[in-house]
Amino acid sequence: MILMVADRASWHTTNKLKIPDNICFVFIPPATPKMNPIEQVWKYIRARGLKNRLFKTLNDLVDKLCDVVCSLTKKEISSITLREYIKCEILN
Numbered sequence: 001m002i003l004m005v006a007d008r009a010s011w012h013t014t015n016k017l018k019i020p021d022n023i024c025f026v027f028i029p030p031a032t033p034k035m036n037p038i039e040q041v042w043k044y045i046r047a048r049g050l051k052n053r054l055f056k057t058l059n060d061l062v063d064k065l066c067d068v069v070c071s072l073t074k075k076e077i078s079s080i081t082l083r084e085y086i087k088c089e090i091l092n
Helices: 037-050 058-071 074-081 084-091
Strands: 002-006 023-027
Touching (some): 037 058, 037 074
Parallel strands (some): 002 023
């Protein structure tokens, strides 16, 4: 099962979207970036190698971003993103 946290943008809630049986959506309230797990992942990524840094080229930035993202473990991602409201949705 894949749990996908999303805002209520029209492309996430349209009836035209075909959601596979193995995907479950949890919708966060509008204008709540702190509740969006991906925002917390980006914050962690910036702290691990992108924050307050100047890169000579865009490729250097992309390389560093790839290095940081690829170094993240499942345990780190879980610790960053798992929230009580998500746990409740998983159990229901």
